[in-house]
Amino acid sequence: MPELPEIEHLKRSLGPILLGTRVGRVELRRAEIVRNIGLRPTGSRIKGSELLAGTTIRALARHGKELAIVADRGRALCVHLGMSGNLRWYPRGARLQGRDHVHCIWRLDSPRAGPGRLVLRDPRRFGGLWSFPSLRALRAQRWSGRGPDALAIDTRTLRRRLARTRRPVKAALLDQSILAGIGNIYADEVLFAAGIHPLTHSACLPAERVRVLAGAIRRILRSAIAAGGSTIRDFRDGDGRPGTYRRKLRVYGRCAEPCFRCMTPLRPVTVAQRTSVFCPACQPATRRR
């Protein structure tokens, strides 16, 4: 499930291949994955240029879990990988890994990596593509509805945004309109690191706890980026490599196993329709107001 660290690592792994690269023909095999139909003229067909055909890639940008590929004429293609998606580079002649669920193929000529294909594959189709005339339009129409990027979140901003909601802190961390980039894996990890119970009322967190939480978010996301992200099952970077941060996860996926800090068995709790794993000793429940 690609979250912020996986997408940031993807951006870094694809950057050298994609920057300055000519986009040739684009093969859209499943048109439904282009999601911003409502923002387009009704009944209009998706044009190749909307998927960057015939342009040169000039920049990559990221906000939260979303990646934008920006072309020379300014057009920005926003990619969201959902939970099972991947975006991979295949040099000419390389065989695709997985023939089914391939939704879009870009034929590229990279100044550094040579000719090849960029392939979007997403079995569960929770991901998608959104095309905008410019990065500015993408930011205004889509990313403006998201909270600040979690990678550089500061205490003051986090405290302000957590104070606005009555939900449990775990639900708030998963809400991309509050903070962009954190999903179920890293939410559990940062709450453990900060010693906060997932059900703690967001607005009731003392300022000192929020300071610790903000620090844990920045530290854990940075560390996960350096490890190439967490591969639970599907995630691969632009070169097809899995991430290694899974080995460093301290609570996610470890339900009933002993806490690394105190040996207490980790416990599950459902918050916002998701399973959370936490340590009942290191993350004590606070009395609710």
Add this chain to the structure above:
DNA sequence: CCTTAATCCTGGAAGC
């Protein structure tokens, strides 16, 4: 306005 639930989708694991 704020919060919660249903929805989309496939593959892997568990249960019978």
Add this chain to the structure above:
DNA sequence: TGCTTCCAGGATTAAG
């Protein structure tokens, strides 16, 4: 072994 059932998850939309 083979079938069914359940679960995993992010964002959008609808409902409460």
